[in-house]
Amino acid sequence: MALLCLLPSCPAMALELRAYDPTLHDRFLDFPEDPSFNPSFPLDYEQLTGIGWESGNSQKQYALISPCHAVFAAHNAPAIGSRISFLSTSGSIVERSVSRTQSITNPWMSTSDVLLVTLSSPIDRDEGVEPLPYLNLSSEEDYAGLPLVVFGSQAKAGEGTVIDFTTINVNWIVSRTYRFNYTSTDGGSGDARLASGDSGSPSLVNYEGKPSLLGIHLATSNEGDVQSNYDAFLPLYVDQIDAIIASDGFRMRPRVTGQSNLTCASWLASPVAIQGKALELGFALTHNSGIETGNLELDLRFTEATAPDAIEAEGWVVSGGGTHWTLRRALLEGRVAPVVRAQWDAAPLVDSFQPDIRWVSDSSEEGTMAISVDLAPSFNSWAHEFGEADEMADPDGDLMPNIIEYAFGRDPLISSSAQAAGTPPPPTFVIENGIATYSHPERTDMDERKLSYVAEWSNSMKSGSWSPTEPVGFSTSTTPYLPDIPGFTKRQLSWPVQGGHQFIRLNIEEIP
Numbered sequence: 001m002a003l004l005c006l007l008p009s010c011p012a013m014a015l016e017l018r019a020y021d022p023t024l025h026d027r028f029l030d031f032p033e034d035p036s037f038n039p040s041f042p043l044d045y046e047q048l049t050g051i052g053w054e055s056g057n058s059q060k061q062y063a064l065i066s067p068c069h070a071v072f073a074a075h076n077a078p079a080i081g082s083r084i085s086f087l088s089t090s091g092s093i094v095e096r097s098v099s100r101t102q103s104i105t106n107p108w109m110s111t112s113d114v115l116l117v118t119l120s121s122p123i124d125r126d127e128g129v130e131p132l133p134y135l136n137l138s139s140e141e142d143y144a145g146l147p148l149v150v151f152g153s154q155a156k157a158g159e160g161t162v163i164d165f166t167t168i169n170v171n172w173i174v175s176r177t178y179r180f181n182y183t184s185t186d187g188g189s190g191d192a193r194l195a196s197g198d199s200g201s202p203s204l205v206n207y208e209g210k211p212s213l214l215g216i217h218l219a220t221s222n223e224g225d226v227q228s229n230y231d232a233f234l235p236l237y238v239d240q241i242d243a244i245i246a247s248d249g250f251r252m253r254p255r256v257t258g259q260s261n262l263t264c265a266s267w268l269a270s271p272v273a274i275q276g277k278a279l280e281l282g283f284a285l286t287h288n289s290g291i292e293t294g295n296l297e298l299d300l301r302f303t304e305a306t307a308p309d310a311i312e313a314e315g316w317v318v319s320g321g322g323t324h325w326t327l328r329r330a331l332l333e334g335r336v337a338p339v340v341r342a343q344w345d346a347a348p349l350v351d352s353f354q355p356d357i358r359w360v361s362d363s364s365e366e367g368t369m370a371i372s373v374d375l376a377p378s379f380n381s382w383a384h385e386f387g388e389a390d391e392m393a394d395p396d397g398d399l400m401p402n403i404i405e406y407a408f409g410r411d412p413l414i415s416s417s418a419q420a421a422g423t424p425p426p427p428t429f430v431i432e433n434g435i436a437t438y439s440h441p442e443r444t445d446m447d448e449r450k451l452s453y454v455a456e457w458s459n460s461m462k463s464g465s466w467s468p469t470e471p472v473g474f475s476t477s478t479t480p481y482l483p484d485i486p487g488f489t490k491r492q493l494s495w496p497v498q499g500g501h502q503f504i505r506l507n508i509e510e511i512p
Helices: 234-248 379-386 402-407
Strands: 051-054 057-066 069-073 083-087 093-105 111-119 147-152 156-161 164-170 173-183 202-207 210-223 226-233 262-268 279-287 293-301 310-312 317-321 324-332 339-344 356-360 367-370 428-432 435-443 451-458 475-479 488-496 503-510
Touching (some): 069 210, 069 234, 093 234, 111 234, 156 173, 173 210, 210 234, 226 234, 234 324, 279 293, 293 339, 402 503
Antiparallel strands (some): 083 093, 093 111, 164 173, 210 226, 279 339, 293 356, 317 324, 428 435, 435 488, 475 488
16 A cells, blocks of 8 residues: 555645536535535535534535534544534524534544544524435445545535545554545546545435435545545444434434334323413323334424423433423334423413424434313412412402402402402302301312312311311202303302301312
C-alpha cells in the first residue's frame, strides 16, 4: 500500500471532481451565505436534510444519524460549542451546537477514527430535518461494486465505486475502511477524489431509491495515476454507536428492515374522571409485529389548560414537559406493549379535552389516535368559576359554607334571600300528622361528581351522638321541582315523630 495521508494534512482545498458542473454537483445554491436546494441536484433533497455543515467552516459536512447525534472524523474533530446547520425541507436553517464528542472503538477495542458528535438538543420531527439511515447488508462482499455519492467540502458531491475493504493504521489510529479510486487518466465525468477539508464528510449509496449512509472520509494514498480514497466503514461501528446513543432513546437507523405495525390504546385509571381531582391517563403502545423495531417516538401534546404534571414511562427517555412531551425508546421487541401514564395532581377544570397523540418508529409509518377525555364537574371546578377555593368559607355570610352552596346549586357570593330565579330553594323541615319531613336539593349527577348527601340523627346534638342510623319507619323519595330546575331534584326524608327531642343534620362531602 502507498503512504496513507489523513485528509487535513494532504495538499488540496476541497473535493475535486473530474468535470465539475455546479448545476449537477452542488447540493445548494448560494452556499453558504443563503443556501437553498439546487433543483438540478440528482438526489431528492428531502432525503438529504440530515447532511449538515459547520457554521463558519463550510468545509465540514456532518451526517446526522439520530435527532441528537452525528458522525465525523476524530482527527478533524469539531470544537465543543461549534454550530452545525441543516437545511430543512421548508428551506429554513436548523442549528444545534456540539455538546460532546466521543471516539468510537473498533470491535477489537482499539480506538478508531470514527467520532460520535452529540448535539445540544434533539431535532424535533416538526423541524423538517431527518436523520440518515445506514446501509445494512449481510457482509462486506455485498457492498463491493456499489456506486457511491461522495459528499465533500462546500457541499459538493461526486461519484465513486466501492472496490474493496481494508484496515488502515494512520498515526496509530486504526479503522476499518472501504476504498474507492480516482484515476487521473480516465473515468466518468462525475468521479470524485478526496482532498484536504473533506475529512468526516459522508459517502452515501442510493439504495433502492433511498440515500443511505455508508462511510465518512478519512484518508487517501497515491500510486501512479491512481488516488485511493478511504472511508470509515460505518456499518461495522453500529453496535458500538448504538450502545452509546441508546441512553438518549436512539439507535442508528437500518436501511433494510421489516415492516412493523404499532397501535395505541388509552384508558383512565378510575371509572370516572373528575375536574380538580387526581387523574391518570394510561397509554399502551403495542408492537403487533414479531420483529424488533427501534427509534420509537411517542409524542403527546396538550393545551395550556390541560397539560399533565408528570409522565411515568418505564424504559422510555422522557423529554419536554407542559404542553409537549416526547418519549423515545431505542429498541422495542416484537409483540410487547409498554405502558405510559400521564398524571395530573388535579385534573383540568374543563368538561373534556383531546390530547394529540402520535407515534412512529424506524420500521413503521406514523400513527395517530384521537381520544376525548370527559371530566365530571366537581367542587373545585365550581369554586374556580366563583373564585372560591375553601369548602368551609362563607363569603356571602348566609351561614351556608361553600360546600353546602355547591351541593344545593346556589351562588356563594349572594345571600340566601337574594338568590336568582331558577336557583334550587333552601332545605325545609315540616311536621304534619305525626310525620317529620326534611327536604333538600340534590344534584342529579351526584354519583358522577362523587358528591355525598348523608342524613344523621341525634337526640342531644352532643359530640359523638350523631348517627346515620335511620329512625324506625324512615322512608325517602325524590320528586322533580316545579317548574323544573335542570340538574337538581328534591330529596325528601320522612319518619314518624317519636317522643323526646330528635334532631337531623345533613352531612355533605366529596368522596375521595
